[in-house]
Amino acid sequence: MADKADDNTINLLRRAFAMRAAAYAYMFDTLREELGEEKALELGMKATRRMGEDMGRNFKDYGPGDLNGLKDAFLGGIIEGERMFSPEVRRCDGEELEIYFHRCPLKEAWQEMGRSDEDVRKLCRMAGAIDTGLFTAAGFTFAGETWKPGESGCCRLRVLPGTAA
Template identity: 35%
Template structure:
């Protein structure tokens, strides 16, 4: 069973950001569901993955351009993960150094939107993995490896996300 609790409440900026992320997730979720209902399940997954991956690569290029030391994963984290974004996902650093960043996310606004649409756990898990293609694209643009461990959408307590300096 998916447990996607919110503990950070009443922060106006975080609430606005969560609302925007939930709105984006609603679009994606309904696009996928309507495509599946039309018999295009495989095609919808492929299209969404391609679009989200390209979005991540575009976002990653922008982050790389702003990052003073793009080869330093800690510097990347400081550039990419604002304090508001960390609060939005209730994320904490487990490791943060020049070679890698390991994060735990305790809440996911995307998942909240999919749950509010009444999507079953399996569909939420599928949409979560598709959404992670954005982070995979960011990592690729930065020249990093990406690892996704546990996810809340799989029924785990947290989402485990790692960005790791790539081998040259």
């Protein structure tokens, strides 16, 4: 993950993430007003998971058990990942891939929007469904966790070999 972009490019990338974060937030708010919070979260997660399933097809060659190959391909595909997410690979062996993100531009954007910690938690769950879709579509088992109030950093991705491994 070589960070090569200039400051202007990073600013544009952050703005794009902020727009994505706003889209998630406004859709969640609208769905919550119309259908209630539980249904809004369910539908938001369903849609986001579908987006992840489309992305997961790019990683299918690594499933169900090449966690090291998955790690390299996944982290290598995150544009300016070091600056935007500050990933820390905590484990990568034949049994588990664990990546902890010290930052998240979506979470940071929601906080800058003035969203409550509880709303940020729910929005992280909604947006985090992308990872469930991505890793399961690639043939792995996903057991990650999204951010909760009082925690530092952001998501913890835990990917285990798929059932065919």
